[in-house]
Amino acid sequence: MFTGLIECTGIITDVETNDGMLLTIESPISNELFVGQSVSHDGICLTIIEKGKGWHKVELIKPTIEKTIARFYKPGITVNLERSLKVGDRFEGHIVQGHVDTVLECVGVNDEGNTRWLSFNLPEKYAPLVIPEGSIAINGVSLTIARLENKKFSVGLIPHTLKITNLKLIQEGAFVNCEFDVIGRYVARMMNVYNRGFE
DSSP states (O other): OBOSOOOEEEEEEEEEESSSEEEEEEOTTGGGOOTTOEEEETTEEEEEEEEETTEEEEEEOHHHHHHSGGGGOOTTOEEEEEEOOOTTSOOOSOOBOSOOOEEEEEEEEEEETTEEEEEEEOOGGGGGGOOTTOEEEETTEEEEEEEEETTEEEEEEOHHHHHHSGGGGOOTTOEEEEEEOHHHHHHHHHHHHHHHOOO
């Protein structure tokens, strides 16, 4: 489980593809990781399978690649990194599982003072999972839904978030990983079962 508070970013230095994908990433925390550890990469929970001085490797299977922005990964890409929450730590973001729901497209980037506003498309099937002032994870970053309109929503980024995450690189037309609030997902599922039965 993660909180959506990014520790640092890493740089993809190598991408190997076969039945899946093997990524080599250089980062400030790579030396502290251990094989078998779960680490969020752009909101995708991945297992460390190998590490060296200043780098680590993770492996992705086809379903993960197809469902996330991992299919766009190549050397030089910056990824957000977060290690899983320790018992006893302060819980300052929201519950992020590292299970990406879908990929969304950025449909607007606007700077207003010290705030950068990012707007994303909202497919109708996911609309029930989004509420004003609710939580959402974009590329693994815990954010608050500040504006909700027909078929899109917006989040505001403060300078600190822009400084420590890859969201500063997002431009209109870019794609991001999105994980909706897990509580909202359970409520939507329960309501669906209650109203329509098991499907």
